[in-house]
Every structure is written in structure tokens, then in C-alpha cells.
Amino acid sequence: MRYLAIIAYDGTAYCGFQKQLTGPSIQQELERAIRLISGEETTVIGAGRTDSGVHATGQVVAFDLEWPHGPKTLWRALNANLPADIAAVRLSETKEGFHPRFDAIKRTYNYYIYNEPVRSPLYRRTSWHVSQQLDIGRMNLAASAIVGEHDFATFGRPPQGTNSVRQVFQAEWNRNESLLIFTIEANAFLYRMVRSLVGCLKAVGEGTWTVERFIAALNARDRDRATQTAPPHALFLTSVIYE
Template identity: 40%
Template structure:
């Protein structure tokens, strides 16, 4: 019988850096009667350690969203070396989820509450023809964007703002919608445009709605003044449109105390 790791004896807390293709999943967080990344990782841990655990994650990515630097923690009595944890969990995980690193951390470490910043990238495919090899990880637009206008508009997002009009449904109606964008960068190569956003925390769908507003600027549908109006207009007004989930990826989560030792800094 599996044992509850937090109920008996001395335990160790492990932090994992996890990469996954979110295409097949109904998001990261456990849902009844739905396939989730959380359930797959917890099942792999149970098979490896014989313990029933509940993992915690830095971010609860939506259905279809990917990650290269998700951070997950779990407690275990087994005491395995971190390199063994990586190999063993990967042997039990499906091909679209992989543990990249494992670290032992303090039992007070919480991957969400201790995070100082998170970085997401949204990728838009602007090629003349769609790419089957990129279809799971990009949003296919098939049109040229005015990246210079997008870069100018992106500056409006930096700093502390009320992102109510960039938010999806909130768990609590009275929850704060004030967030800080620490950095935003837009890069273009031959066929794709990448929007990289770093913030202290994010609202549901916030990055996808920010990307939607910037895309509309690049298409000439919105002006910089229109973007400014999304912060100053009535909350009940029109919200920025959310781009499809497959173009979004959580690439890294930053932690002030752990970053100094080079740990848990995957992704950027």
C-alpha cells in the first residue's frame, strides 16, 4: 500500500525542473476525469517511491500550454539521490513529459510562493505556409507583422499596472489584478515572432491576451493609444483577445535565494 509521505517519519523535499508538451493535456492542475500533467507526475512518483504525494507547481498552465522550465516539488521519505530521481521518474513518465533536473530543497520551499519571477514565451508563425513541425508549439498566422510597432507598444506593458482587462476568469472575484511586468522582448527570425514576457506573477490568460493585443498592433488593428486604453478604460469594457494556447510556453521560474547557486534557473 502506498504511504502518505507527509504523515510518517522524516521527509525530504525535492524540486524538479520539468519540461512538457501540453497538447494532450487539459492543463497542469489535476482535474477529475481529465488527463493532466500533475496526475502523470504524481503517478510516476508513486510508481518510483511507493508513496502517494501531492505535488506543488510554480504555475498552473492551461490546456495545450507547454513548459520547458516548470518547477514542481514533492516530499518523500525514500531519500534517493537527485540523479536517481531524474532517471527513475523519466522511466515512468510518458514521452511528452520529462524531468530535466532534481534538487533537494528546504522543507519551507514553495515553488509558487517563493518565486520572484516567471518567464513565458508566445511564438507566432508568420511563414507563407504552415509548418507541420511547428503546429503544436506555435500559433500559425501566415501574415507579416509590423514588429517595430509591436516593440513600441510592448513598452506600455512594463511596470506595475491593473491587468483586469487582460485576465481570464478569477478564482475569487475580489482577487487583485495588479501585476508587474519586469521585462518584455519581441524577436523576429525568418518565419516566427517570439514575445518573451517576465513578470512577478500572472493572471489567468494574461500572457495570451497581451500577445493578442500586440499581434493586433502588428496587424494595424490597434494603435499604441488603444493599448494604453486597455489599462485606463472601464473594466467592464472590451478585453484583449486571447491567442490560442499552443503558442505559449513557460520557459523559466526565478528564485532569489536558489538562483545564486545556479539551481532552478532553467530556461531563459
């Protein structure tokens, strides 16, 4: 039986979603918990291979398991055996052959900037502290240029053998008191694409880049033009959409 689960995690202590030789991963912890409750070895497939330090509230995973006790019992057992910084929000049976990455049609990320002169100890693990006041109007003007289908070679690296063209459905900054929240939804993302975009949009907001420079960098399709990259700890994978 193939199962689908929505996973939330604090990525601070992990080297990313995918198993690595260099340290613990979200995938490794999920597979360990499944092995503990079932005695079976299985491979957990994720919708997004989030980087080291990146968080999620809506990561989608799938795995195959012979489990005679029903999905609700599996969901409870899985949560009982996961560390405190990982949780299965929902779990259900799904169709055979479902692939959380290849079957996805949209993915959404949020990025959080804490925009105050003094840092917040409470937000330090989940937001990027920027002390200079940012111009959200200019940032949104630049962000609007990436909506639609574009070649994002300036802002990221595609998987080997694929191109760097992606379709962005939404790219928008909103302010919630001290937090600036960037929401971006696309059919897929390049490696480090969101963090590169945020870094350059932040430069627009502080005035070191113009909107025109941002658009010129996008059109150049030159990785060296993206001179700013935001840190990983303020990035969240929030949802994955399927047909």
C-alpha cells in the same frame, strides 16, 4: 525530504498542469510516476498552473518523499516512468517548506508566432500561424507600455480575493527568421493574461488596433476591452526565479 524538480512538457495532450476531472494533467502524471517508483502517495506542487495545451521548458515543482537512494537515482527513476511528452530536466533536494509558487519572485513566458503566408507542419503544435505580415516595431511600441507596475484587469482574471496589479519586468518581441517570439517576465500573471496580451499585440501588428487603442485598453481596466485572445498551443513557461 522535500524535492525540487525542473519539468519540461509538451502540453498538447493535457488539460493543464493541475489535476482535473475532465482529462489527464501534468500533475497527475508526475504523481503517478512517483507512486510507481516509491509506493507512496504524494502531492506535486507547481510554480505555474499552465492551461490546457500550454507547454513548459522550465516548470518548477516540489514534492515530499521518503527516498533512501539519493536524488540522482530518483531523477533517473522518475524519467523512466514518465510519458514521452514529460521530462524531469533536473532534480535536487530542497529546504523544507519551499513552495514553488509562493516563493517565486519572477516568471517568464515565451509565445511563438509563425509569421509566413503558408503554415508550417513542423511548427503547428508549438506556434500560432499568422499569415499576414506583422509589424514588430509597432508591437514592441505597444508592449513597452506594459513594462512596470500596472493593473492588468483588462487582460486577465486574478485569483479570488486578490487584486489584478502585477509588475512586468520585460515585454519584448524578437524575430528569428519566420518566428516572432514574445518574451514576458513578471512577478506573477493573471489567468490568461499572456494570451490576452499576445492577441491584442498581434492586432496592433496587423493594423486592426492602433498602439493608442492598446494603451487605452490597458488603462481602462475592463476585461471586455481585450477582444483578442491568442491560442494556448504556442505558449511556453520557460523559467521561474527565486531569491
